[in-house]
Amino acid sequence: MHFVALATDYDNTLATDGRVAERTWSVLEKLRQSGRQLLLVSGRELDDLKTICPRLDLFARVVAENGGVLYQPDGGEKRLLAPPPPDAFVAALKQRGLRDFSVSETLVAMMKPNEQIALAAIRDLGLDLHVVFNGDAVMILAPGITKATGLMAALDELGLSPLNVVGVGDAENDHPLIDACGFSVAVGNALPALKAHASMVTQAANGQGVEELARALIDDDLSSRISNVERCRVLLGHRLDDEARPPVHLGAYGTIALLAGPSGGGKSTVTAAVLERLADAGYQACILDPEGDHCSEGNLVALGDPHTVPSIDNALQLLERPEQSVAVNLLRVPLPERPQFCANLLLRLQALRVRTGRPHWLVFEEAHQLFPAGWDPADASLPIVLETALAVTVHPDQVARPFLRQVNTMIATGAKPVATMNAFAEAAGVAPSSLALPSDALERGQVLVWEPMRQAARPCLVQVEPGSTQRRRHHRKYAEGLLIPERSFYFRGPEGKLNLRAHNLVLFLEMADGVDEDTWRFHLERGDYSHWFGEVIGDDELAQEAKAVEQETSLSPDESRERIRAAVEKRYTQPANPSLPPLRAS
CATH class of the missing domain: 3.40.50.300 (P-loop containing nucleotide triphosphate hydrolases)
Known part of the structure; x- marks a missing residue:
């Protein structure tokens, strides 16, 4: 199972006119029985959710006030994720004659078109506040606080990755929520902009759309729907x-x-x-x-x-x-x-x-x-x-x-x-x-x-498509590790009388200093060094530098050895103690 949690908005997603149908709760119960967790991510105040939503106990975490409050239903613990609204801002709204607004622990809520009054107050006071739209509702809260930040705080407590979460919503403030999740869903009644942005749009609206999504999760973990999702x-x-x-x-x-x-x-x-x-x-x-x-x-x-x-x-x-x-x-x-x-x-x-x-x-x-x-x-x-x-x-x-x-x-x-x-x-x-x-x-x-x-x-x-950076993932292994026999370098000499195995680059350099000139030149002229560096070590730059040494026939054995050594040591740091680790009997 890949998708182990469902994060859902409340109003006009899970609920219709503030209420959740009994059959929707039944489907969510089955989703929980499948081993998945539920998270509620809403713009509503927590006390409001406690009053209007009778089954908060189904949710592992509740994110309220558009990311400003995190609540754990089974333990009753609440954590504020955002600062309270500035007193000066609330006072300014009242001074401008605005009465129809509410102040919660982390945000100020009102209805359109009162945001114009709020924007004027923010401008005149020089405040750094964020205005968020949710259909006809407007929320003003600290910058950087979104449903996504609230969700991430909840997932951090649960030890889950957002890539294993399905997010579903219907309105403007749900963009950050579904963007944060591994799979994004808009219910059938969602705003066109959210539908265009989602990986899946349910055929049904509101709670029935969430039911449709829950059944798809139970049926095949959305495996039939994710092949073209970026x-x-x-x-x-x-x-x-x-x-x-x-x-x-x-x-x-x-x-x-x-x-x-x-x-x-x-x-x-x-x-x-x-x-x-x-x-x-x-x-x-x-x-x-x-x-x-x-x-x-x-x-x-x-x-x-x-x-x-x-x-x-x-x-x-x-x-x-x-x-x-x-x-x-x-x-x-x-x-x-x-x-x-x-x-x-x-x-x-x-x-x-x-x-x-x-x-x-x-x-x-x-x-x-x-x-x-x-x-x-x-x-x-x-x-x-x-x-x-x-x-x-x-x-x-x-x-x-x-x-x-x-x-x-x-x-x-x-x-x-x-x-x-x-x-x-x-x-x-x-x-x-x-x-x-x-x-x-x-x-x-x-x-x-x-x-x-x-x-x-x-x-x-x-x-x-190559990686954006060339990682030196073999550095330790090839510098001082213990390579398997078929990937080691063997100094055998022109008549094959030797069988000296270099398990890594450090031992290769030690053996290179110790073998006789005929053995060294034999492998040099055959191109064995550049071949090993390129085909086994996987270092094309080192291979090319070694190949240039192999092709420069005027070099003496000592000169070519020194050039090869310098090329290796330039890329791989020799450890203080290059001895092989003791091997356990097998």
Whole structure:
């Protein structure tokens, strides 16, 4: 379940002429029984709502006075979110002969056209007050106070993200409310401007429109209505096999994507771009990171390191905050224990997701390590429905079938993308897609996208939209981490007598200083250094600089070594102690 709460306006939305029909209350009861929470967000004064609304107990929180007051019905606690109206302003209204207005704890209310008198008083007194319209009603309150700010205060108390909330209203002051929510709705009697702005307009008016919305939430969690909603999707790139180059999106809810391809094929670039756009949109991610790819930056906190097993309790504690994403570094977890660690974490995450709809995205780096094909408990460890996830792997055929059966978006990168898709199809037990490409390798930044659950769907060629900033997400891993054997660099020499494995860039530089000149020159002339930097490390700038050194044949071995060292150290800081962490027996 993604949408775990409904935030509704009161007058002319939930209520007609100030009253809510009994059948509307019944439908809201059913919505609560589905596990969702209700929030009332109104321009009315709290005492007025207590008098006119007999079922405030249904709501987890009540936002009154257009965002100025927050009330908790079950505990009776009230909190003011805005300052009271200035005494000078109230006095000025009375001096101007205005009698038909009310003063509440945080706002002054009146009817049109009396706002002209209020505006004149605000101007003459030089006050900083905000005038808000609600049909024929007018409210004057402190600037920056809206239904949206009141809603955010309520969600903060409940530990919910606005992306998991559906907002519904009818009038001018409901624009901020529905804008703040993950899905926006206008009832059938709403103002045309609000209807034009909403993602959904109910056919029925007032409370019957809210009933219609509640039933849609209960039926399918709005999954049939969100595919074209901008806030409910994330840009992947643009189609290259269509002259119009239309955008290609991933659904921000309901996507189970498998990103697969050989090392150096661009999987990290795609993952980084998608995660960046998700973070920009406010989505929370939990990343299971077997190789330590992700570092703490922005709203992402990395737990664990090559010396420390990450704490599941700490991860869950951080994820209680909607704005906080977490990367769980599994470098210290022995390879055979990673599937069970993943299963334990998923079990805890599912409980959080049921309650809050978060984390919005689960990201499984090196998915074949977390859900290996031959691991018996795979069925038991996977939730019945993952809801939204991205899995990244070099080996789709080595991922457990219970996971692959849930994949609805397959993304292939790098060399032999058709073979990668066919390997997924065979492992998942689905019919392969017939596709011929002019080349057996995709260019950097290109991917093939296929939706295997759609009948007759054909893969499309997509140019990935890069992230706005180049993240150094591999810095720690490649500088001092412990790379898996197939991604390490091997000094073998011209006759293949050596087998010196560099697990990271620090060890690469140490070994480069120690190998004989023939071995160093052998790999230099073959272009092995630039190839490793570009295809495995994924640092194109470093690869280009190394390639220039490889092509400058006048350099002595010592000179070329020094140039390569300088290029590496310019980008990657050598740690004080580059020794490898002790490994636990597996």
